[in-house]
Amino acid sequence: MPHRYPQEAVLRDGTRVLIRPFAANDVDALYDFFHRLPNDYKRFAWDLVDNRALIESWGRNIDYGKVFPLLALIGHDIIADATLHRLGGPLRLVGRIKWMLNPQYRGRGLGTTLVNLLIDVARERGLRHVNCMLISDLEADAVKTLENLGFKSFVQPGYGTDPDGNQHDMTKLILKLGS
Secondary structure, X not given: OOOOOOEEEEOOOXXXXXXXXXXXXXXXXXXXXHHHOOHHHHOOOOOOOOOHHHHHHHHHOOOOOOEEEEXXXXXXXEEEEEEEEEOOHHHXXXXXXXXXXXXXXXXXXXXXXHHHHHHHHHHHOOOOEXXXXXXXXXXXXXXXXXXXXXXXXXXXXXXXXXXXXXXXXXXXXXXXXXX
């Protein structure tokens, strides 16, 4: 892979972060990262990130060909987790991007940096598209960021449901990679 890890990134405010792939020995630190997130933030996660057994299974079943997970760290503390999921079947040339940032680091360019790195990985792997699904109202800043990166957005009213049973519009964002 042309991109070498670990690598350093500098956020808009000058904060330096180390970015590298998740490894089996990161289970404790990743669990701690998820556990420290505010409940009102992690309750909308795609996975039950408070379930330690789930995080342990990720550590046991690393397959960078199916899921390429990147961590952003300051010192030994994880401040973000971002993943590129390779889909299968007729969508085998499509990747799905997901990420969670420590809310303290939102608006500093960290999400953009991680998404751009995952887009580069998707291109290197010959994917034709990457996509993402976001909660339209709660993640409006992320929607705007991805649109600024060239993603096309499609809103589906009432498509998502929060843990309290309330419906939310969802925005699907798709980026075409190359021809």
